[in-house]
Amino acid sequence: MAELAELVGVLKAAGEGTRVRLLALLADGDHSVKDLTEILNQSQPRVSRHLKLLADAGLVRRNAEGAWAYYGLAQQGDGAELAAWLIARLDENDTERRRDIARQAAVRESQQAQASAYFATVASSWDLLKTLQVPEEAVEAAVVAALGGRKVETLIDLGTGTGRMLEVLAGSYRHGFGVDSSREMLAVARARLASAGIGQAQVRLGDIGDLDVSLGPAEVIVIHQVLHYFDDPGRMLAQARRLLAPGGTMLIVDFAPHDLEFLRSEHAHRRLGLSSAQMAGWAAAAGLTVAGVEEFPSANTERGLTVCLWRLSTPL
Incomplete structure (x- = not known):
């Protein structure tokens, strides 16, 4: 069981609109900060700040790879359980959520197109x-x-x-x-x-x-x-x-x-x-x-x- 202060910190980290959107996107797989800025149409510093708060609270995990970093949902702990609980209650037909899903698909299609173009050459x-x-x-x-x-x-x-x-x-x-x-x-x-x-x-x-x-x-x-x-x-x-x-x-x-x-x-x-x-x-x-x-x-x-x-x- 988490201590009271720790649990309040996790709840505060999750209790913000953009951060809930980030959790929902990461539930569908890992993303780089660059991907997430494109999907959310927000600045890199703003997205990075939200991700840091989520990571510090144990809701997401960060994996640095050279100049880039990839984020994904935490796999265990109180933060992981809370993230799963929140995501399960999101309305997939919400206008903002549908827009995020569409942009996420577009980002992935663009990445696959880049890889395919390289393979062709x-x-x-x-x-x-x-x-x-x-x-x-x-x-x-x-x-x-x-x-x-x-x-x-x-x-x-x-x-x-x-x-x-x-x-x-x-x-x-x-x-x-x-x-x-x-x-x-x-x-x-x-x-x-x-x-x-x-x-x-x-x-x-x-x-x-x-x-x-x-x-x-x-x-x-x-x-x-x-x-x-x-x-x-x-x-x-x-x-x-x-x-x-x-x-x-x-x-x-x-x-x-x-x-x-x-x-x-x-x-x-x-x-x-x-x-x-x-x-x-x-x-x-x-x-x-x-x-x-x-x-x-x-x-x-x-x-x-x-x-x-x-x-x-x-x-x-």
């Missing part, structure tokens, strides 16, 4: 770009080893890009599906799979942020170098979880936290890496367990990136 050289940044050969070997030599009925590769994971894991599935939102990437993937004689895999155009559940269930889901393009990787993880069969395995490959800001400004990265603590929290929220994690440091000590392979599992 680098589709033919995407694998080369990744090879220059990370120890790809070691990571791919670890991905294959993570399946322990078994062959599953269905494997889904989300954000398949050039289809590289479908190629690497071709001996591990009877039916493979790759999903990506870039037509240019899929053109490369189709050509690559055909050239390799991999007939049991197919790729399709789709929004990996709004997945078609009819794709599943799959015994294995792969998310390779995708989550750092999302403001809210936890939301993406929860989407993918719906396609995973009971007792299934999810393999996630992504960068460990880093400070290479140029990847955000020049390469459409939204997150500067993902920490194991973050992954554990997102996994738990999606009903998954982190069964193991491996790290692969780059040989380039100046601008190299460490890559992590997380193996997530579901209850039987």
